[in-house]
Amino acid sequence: MGLLRYESQVRPPLVNGDKDYHQVTEDICRPVETRPSKAWWIGFIISVLVLCFGIVSVTMEVIYGVNQWNLNKTVGWGYDITNFVWWIGIGHAGTLISAILLLFRQGWRTGVNRAAEAMTIFAVICAGQFPIWHMGRVWVAFFTLPYPNTRGPLWPNFNSPLLWDVFAISTYFTVSLLFWYSGLIPDVATLRDRAKLKWRKLFYGIAAFGWTGSTKHWQRHEALSLVLAGLATPLVLSVHTIVSFDFATSVVPGWHTTIFPPYFVAGAIFSGFAMVQTLLVVTRKVLALEDYITIEHIEVMNKVIVLTGSIVGIAYLTELFIAWYGANTYEGFAFLQNRVNINSPYGWAYFIMMGCNVLSPQIFWFRKMRRNLLVTFFMSILVNCKRGYVV
């Protein structure tokens, strides 16, 4: 029996507990092949209830209009733009894990990449909705697409960041889906060949696309993954850059800055990794995958969180410095009077954001904290909640 490949002398093993290939297959397939546990049902029911709340809210918004969240003008986006940016940012960590870490040949990514990619897809589905909901008249959302129409044809404004968004988000969703599914095909084939029940054979037989595991196919599969990773990496950067252009090309003081693209990308990876942590700390417990998503994975991701959190911190401070140093009085007012001043309308939010986004992740400089599941989970929730205050 081939034991899992020996990685390195100085690094801890990627999979705990001396398993052979067959045991790995058994362990990974178990959550799919057995009945869900009680913990799974609890998680599922909570998620469905939250989803119902979301459906009710969105239905209200579509029926009564955007004033449902106290938005009384047609130009501003209100909650939608913050939700949009937040979800897109969450999605980026999944692509980072699957694509950028593949290019960097990081072996540990394989334990978490599929979960992270799935998270990306659902996050992009969530993100993509918000620009549509904020339109108010959602039934004419297709007006944003350049299709031959009876109004001229009148083409959309290709110079506008909002239209860039349409292309960026739809491309990002498509590429994420292709990347995820092409990686999933061999795994589904494994499930298909293990299936005992008739409907499982049928379902996995269709989903596995007739994969056999031929060496020539694997060679093409490897080439495909590498090129898709190489395409997805600049894609992630471009998508969040374009998202930041939604803000940066406006003339709102505090938003009209050139620091936004890099700062948004770092912030996206930061909050996205926090979300991966939130999900994986629960997943490894509920699905009993502790040998595969080890404490080493958690620690490595916490290191990424402290790095990107600090980059975001520098961006905040740069913003503040430029507001004070620059000659633009509106920019100065936006930051020095309206945010740093604790008694101002945005003061409380600004300090919560600074504290939870910049200061609190610094706890991960300590190895003991990085390896503590409870601290990790709490911090990931904190980072995710407070990212909402960024905008």
Place this chain on the structure above:
Amino acid sequence: MAVKKFITGNFYDEAVLFPAVTKVRRAGYKIHDVYTPFPIHGLDKAMGLRDTGLHTAGFIYGITGTCTALGFITWALTLDWAINFGGKPFFSLPAWIPITFELTVLFASVGMVMTFCYLCQLAPFVKKDHFNARSTDDTFVMALECTDKTNEQEVIGFLNNLGAKDVEVQYRETEWWLGRYDKDTKRFERKVEPVH
């Protein structure tokens, strides 16, 4: 193509598989394929497979996307219906870079995945014959194609010596066909006409 005769051997360790592949090739036997549950780096080189041209295809698709985006936007905003957006030039190339880039990536990735599926004959309801169902679990299955001149006993002994387990002769269909995995269908099913 049709049903062919193969001799298959199972391996459970890369360290045994690699020398076996080399020796089988040196002995002059034709390896039909090696089926593995995960990609084994260097196995394609050891088997003497050609490099894949998928990268080149991806590049061509990407260029197509670039040209489509630039061509279409240029035509729409300068020739078909030029609109004055804040006094900016009609041909404002820098503002079109984001969409051009996105379409390049979109065309390249969608095209590559479709080419990949075409080359590997992957699609829903495609069915292929397997040599061993464990080849997607933990077994590396090497299949040697038999010809009229092949001495079966010699090949079986040779594979056994190389460390292969459960060496056997199998008859398998080499092509794909439309079918379902919950039903045992073959590529060509002879329907026996009822005799009246």
